[in-house]
Amino acid sequence: MSMRNTNFIFLLVFLTAFTLSANEAVNSEKLTKLYTPFTKISIPPGESMNFSIDLINNSDEKLTTDIFVSGLPRSWEYSLKSGNWTINQLSVLPAEKKSVSLNVKVPHQVNKGNYPFRVIAQGCDTLQLNINVSEQGSSKSEFTCDQINMQGNSKSTFTYNAVLRNQTSEEQLYALTAESPRGWTVNFKPDYKQATSVNVTANATKNVTIEVVPPATVAAGTYKIPLRASTSSTSAELTIEAVITGTYTVELTTPRGLLSSNLTAGENKQIELEVKNTGSAELKDIKLSASSPVDWSVTFQPAQIERLNAGESVRVIASVKASSKAIVGDYVTRMEAKTPEATSTAEFRISVKASLLAGWLGVFIIVIALGGVYFLFRKYGRR
Amino acid sequence: MKNKKHTEKRQNPFTVIVQKEISDQVRSLRFLILLAIIVLTCTGAMYTALTNIAGSVKPNDPEGSFFFLKLFTISDGTMPSFLVFITFLGPVLGICMGFDAINSERNRGTLSFMLAQPIPRDYLINAKFTAAFIVISILLFALGFLTTGLGLIIVGIPPTVDEFFRIVLFLLIACVYVAFWLNLSILLSVQCKQAATSALAAIAIWLFFSVFYNMLVNLIAKGIAPSEFASANQMVYFQRFVLDLLRVDPAHLFNEATSALLIPSVRSLGPLTMEQMVGSLPTPLSLGQSLAVVWPQLTGLIAATVICFALSYVSFMRREIRSR
Numbered sequence: 001m002s003m004r005n006t007n008f009i010f011l012l013v014f015l016t017a018f019t020l021s022a023n024e025a026v027n028s029e030k031l032t033k034l035y036t037p038f039t040k041i042s043i044p045p046g047e048s049m050n051f052s053i054d055l056i057n058n059s060d061e062k063l064t065t066d067i068f069v070s071g072l073p074r075s076w077e078y079s080l081k082s083g084n085w086t087i088n089q090l091s092v093l094p095a096e097k098k099s100v101s102l103n104v105k106v107p108h109q110v111n112k113g114n115y116p117f118r119v120i121a122q123g124c125d126t127l128q129l130n131i132n133v134s135e136q137g138s139s140k141s142e143f144t145c146d147q148i149n150m151q152g153n154s155k156s157t158f159t160y161n162a163v164l165r166n167q168t169s170e171e172q173l174y175a176l177t178a179e180s181p182r183g184w185t186v187n188f189k190p191d192y193k194q195a196t197s198v199n200v201t202a203n204a205t206k207n208v209t210i211e212v213v214p215p216a217t218v219a220a221g222t223y224k225i226p227l228r229a230s231t232s233s234t235s236a237e238l239t240i241e242a243v244i245t246g247t248y249t250v251e252l253t254t255p256r257g258l259l260s261s262n263l264t265a266g267e268n269k270q271i272e273l274e275v276k277n278t279g280s281a282e283l284k285d286i287k288l289s290a291s292s293p294v295d296w297s298v299t300f301q302p303a304q305i306e307r308l309n310a311g312e313s314v315r316v317i318a319s320v321k322a323s324s325k326a327i328v329g330d331y332v333t334r335m336e337a338k339t340p341e342a343t344s345t346a347e348f349r350i351s352v353k354a355s356l357l358a359g360w361l362g363v364f365i366i367v368i369a370l371g372g373v374y375f376l377f378r379k380y381g382r383r
Numbered sequence: 384m385k386n387k388k389h390t391e392k393r394q395n396p397f398t399v400i401v402q403k404e405i406s407d408q409v410r411s412l413r414f415l416i417l418l419a420i421i422v423l424t425c426t427g428a429m430y431t432a433l434t435n436i437a438g439s440v441k442p443n444d445p446e447g448s449f450f451f452l453k454l455f456t457i458s459d460g461t462m463p464s465f466l467v468f469i470t471f472l473g474p475v476l477g478i479c480m481g482f483d484a485i486n487s488e489r490n491r492g493t494l495s496f497m498l499a500q501p502i503p504r505d506y507l508i509n510a511k512f513t514a515a516f517i518v519i520s521i522l523l524f525a526l527g528f529l530t531t532g533l534g535l536i537i538v539g540i541p542p543t544v545d546e547f548f549r550i551v552l553f554l555l556i557a558c559v560y561v562a563f564w565l566n567l568s569i570l571l572s573v574q575c576k577q578a579a580t581s582a583l584a585a586i587a588i589w590l591f592f593s594v595f596y597n598m599l600v601n602l603i604a605k606g607i608a609p610s611e612f613a614s615a616n617q618m619v620y621f622q623r624f625v626l627d628l629l630r631v632d633p634a635h636l637f638n639e640a641t642s643a644l645l646i647p648s649v650r651s652l653g654p655l656t657m658e659q660m661v662g663s664l665p666t667p668l669s670l671g672q673s674l675a676v677v678w679p680q681l682t683g684l685i686a687a688t689v690i691c692f693a694l695s696y697v698s699f700m701r702r703e704i705r706s707r
Binding site for chain 2: 292293294295296323325326327328329330331332333349351353354358359361362363365366369370372373376377380381
């Protein structure tokens with residue numbers, strides 16, 4: 001072999017080496033694959049998705065390659081893991097495959113749309129993936145109630161069932177406040193326990209019961225109560241409505257509250273009564289009546305009150321006439337103020353006193369008898 | 384009058400006679416026996432009342448606040464109460480004090496001797512009555528307050544002012560009641576020449592009223608009773624008539640008057656219809672109202688006493704008195 005032969009061999013070796021190296025490059029391009037079955041996925045904001053990606057080495061040689069994700073928006077979080085380790089490089093034996101887990105978390109604040117990105121195994125393969133965000137994401141809280149309007153009278157308790165939704169990605173501690181009119185009591189009861197603040201985990205909801213107690217003297221009408229659940233970063237508002245119907249209460253008493261009187265059998269006595277409207281609505285046609293012992297008569301002046309505004313009172317004169325056969329002692333007379341809506345009764349204890357006439361008659365008889373004796377003394381004495 | 388002497392002090396002759404009469408009465412064996420009987424019976428009544436007083440207090444009793452008055456009215460049935468004893472023995476006391484007031488003096492011949500003194504004639508009968516009345520009053524008040532005091536010691540609950548005045552009024556009425564029988568017996572002693580006759584007559588009247596009069600009234604009531612189906616009005620009139628008949632008996636008047644005073648929840652002494660009871664409250668009456676309820680009875684008792692006295696006075700003044 002000559003120099004020329006030596007050169008040929010050299011060339012051949014060179015060519016072979018070149019070819020081989022070119023072949024090797026081509027082979028590693030063709031024989032190494034990145035694979036995952038779900039390449040386009042729809043998820044709502046705030047969710048996360050696990051892609052299981054296989055790196056397949058079909059070559060005859062061991063393959064070592066860098067692996068990374070490219071094209072995801074900056075605010076999105078992702079992690080590439082295999083066997084609990086976060087990895088940047090992967091090595092696969094010939095004719096084997098290795099699984100890599102890609103976890104992508106979609107933030108809450110994200111626009112609806114298609115987000116393509118790639119997983120790249122450096123120098124080997126590129127895998128094109130798509131995440132379709134199905135809804136518009138937000139950083140809001142929501143405070144909602146199905147039934148914001150309730151009706152009742154001034155003595156009822158209004159109970160609203162509201163839902164507080166935390167749509168942010170963080171856990172929030174909401175302060176619950178109400179701008180209620182003066183005299184109203186508003187109690188927040190998350191989980192049926194009274195509280196002024198409530199903790200809601202990210203993207204979760206909490207049922208909040210709201211109890212509203214109106215003041216006792218509330219006038220009829222519609223009252224709006226704005227409620228607010230707020231944190232330093234987010235807040236939600238809800239306005240509830242309480243419709244107060246008027247209450248009808250009437251009270252029958254006397255100006256001094258004294259419910260007893262006395263009179264002589266067969267006599268007439270006037271008792272001053274007071275009819276009060278203690279409710280919150282106007283009373284109409286208040287009728288006054290009495291149930292008294294037999295043969296007694298009770299008349300009212302006036303016997304009927306046409307109208308009485310809330311909080312007002314009116315004087316009524318009741319004239320009680322005892323039966324002439326009433327015996328000495330106490331009797332009960334029940335007086336009643338009545339409207340179709342409300343009634344009030346007052347029981348009077350009426351003491352019947354003995355007539356003085358009989359007493360004076362007795363004194364007269366005794367005086368006559370003693371006078372007779374005195375007359376006898378004058379006539380027969382000193383004799 | 385026995386052993387009539389001139390006193391050294393220059394007193395009103397009327398007072399002298401009264402004092403003398405009182406000392407005669409108190410020292411007499413008759414009075415001592417009577418006193419023993421009454422004190423014994425009242426002690427017995429007191430004993431039954433005190434042993435039963437605990438059981439007599441019931442819950443929701445309208446007379447619960449008049450606990451002390453029960454001492455005079457309750458009994459367990461074995462022994463009559465204080466009130467019943469006074470009703471029964473009061474007449475005996477009165478009759479014993481007065482049945483020989485005039486006629487024994489006359490029979491002894493001291494009457495003309497007395498009247499020979501320079502005193503008005505009516506001083507004698509007035510003094511007789513006054514002395515006996517004073518003795519009776521002292522006796523009754525002593526008994527009443529003895530009962531009150533013993534009750535206070537044993538029960539330990541003092542009577543209220545209202546109860547105290549009720550007790551005093553009760554004792555006053557008892558005095559008037561006994562005074563009626565006293566006057567009646569003085570009247571009889573003026574009328575009858577023998578003391579035994581007047582005593583028998585007085586006891587006969589007392590027996591008639593305490594035993595036979597009720598029977599008689601029952602007989603009359605049975606005779607005139609309306610049928611079962613008579614109207615309520617008729618029944619009321621009938622009951623009222625029978626009650627009026629009973630009220631002729633001074634013992635009945637005394638009973639009604641004192642029971643209303645000692646039992647404050649008694650509101651009426653006549654028959655009551657249901658109509659009158661509707662709506663009434665079972666509350667006790669005030670003292671004034673109780674007094675108003677028994678006022679007619681009181682009037683009757685006082686008037687009867689005064690009339691008896693007037694009759695004996697007139698009869699004595701008109702009587703011719705001669706020495707034996």
